[in-house]
Amino acid sequence: MKNKPLILVVNDDGIISNGISFLSSVMSELGEVFVVAPNQNRSGVSHAMTLDRDIYIEKINDKKNHFICSGTPVDCVKLSIDKILPRLPDLCVSGVNHGSNHSINSLYSGTLHGAMEGTIHGIPSLSFSHLSYSESIDLSGFKNFIKMFTLEILNSGIERGVTLNINIPDVDSAKIKGLKICKQGVGNWKEDFCKTRKVGDKQYYSVTGKFNQQKNDLESDTWALENNFISIVPITLDLTSGKTIDSLKYLEKYDF
């Protein structure tokens, strides 16, 4: 790459999160950075885009190339490409998320899906998450990994249509054993909604939940993270369950 790469930084925790400040600071050592992030926490919004109302962009006056967006992470990427960036960026990075985006969380994560929207537009895109949910976690021990790994991707690229979902275990960086290229682990959330208030006939609930982790094999991100590896799952935009197609072909004979 001859010129300084153009790097778009997004997240779902919002513009004021520690994780995005850290990530944009690391990226500024690699290229020209634009930060476009939600005005509030948009965790759990997956690949949502805003269709039911107008969304705004607001430039932050005292920070170079920083923009607040009232939409989702996917909206941030779409607006960046259409209205903010001088050209299609060389890289889109999302995060660093405060909390896990491995296993089934990859379906719910706004962080990962922000990066996946970058992939849809043909931009090599990375999603970084750290397993601690603490906003005040010190990420500096992972600076070198994030910088050097991103540099490698800037140089070598990623297969078209693939996003990298990178999760970092919640241990001291000195204890990290290495990287594992993984598949998505199997698990699910069991929700327990709690009654909060009743207004007329409307019963309000707040959500709590427990993560049920299935026994995961050595190739899963769950195993890697439990064993102090950084997990990297290549994520596809194609949701087809290819192995299921043949077993359903009998339905084509259906008479209706």
Added chain:
Amino acid sequence: MKNKPLILVVNDDGIISNGISFLSSVMSELGEVFVVAPNQNRSGVSHAMTLDRDIYIEKINDKKNHFICSGTPVDCVKLSIDKILPRLPDLCVSGVNHGSNHSINSLYSGTLHGAMEGTIHGIPSLSFSHLSYSESIDLSGFKNFIKMFTLEILNSGIERGVTLNINIPDVDSAKIKGLKICKQGVGNWKEDFCKTRKVGDKQYYSVTGKFNQQKNDLESDTWALENNFISIVPITLDLTSGKTIDSLKYLEKYDF
């Protein structure tokens, strides 16, 4: 199935949509139906769940087993399972959506992802969409297909972890050539955001877009729909790009 099956009906267009009235009416010929749907249009919310505020359920007094929910389609399914249904349902159906959920739209669709949440909970789950965006479209010509196809799934089941994404072309039912079991077609949206108003430093935009359809092969849902077939894509919860894992293994040697 010996007893009357329990069927959960959800959607993303909201409780008052024509499509969900039609679908719940068809389902009531097959089993005991619970309808739990958003209080407003939640199109494009993908697999979003609500974490930043409490959500409510409100029972509709003059309709048996009908509930309004202020959350997303995924919230509707989660709350139904935890708080509304007498037991885990035998089937979850989502739709009928007014508008396409084929190709890349499967990433954005609240309709499909409501059904996918059912799949996460181990419930055989179907997503129905009709390619017309008109709320007043007459769906009665597809009643027999939806009923008989759903009955087949109630009897034979679906592989665990797989949701069926069913799209119906916008042609008279007499012109339908049959069903095709397909893979997700390739395409993307090119957005064009329009400035609406400016409030202080906040520039507001409304979104419009154009769908770029790539040349799709005979196995894609795009081809099937263009050729008057009903498309059925088996959708996986596992976002791993399995074929990419080997080509990334070299990164495991990375020294950071």
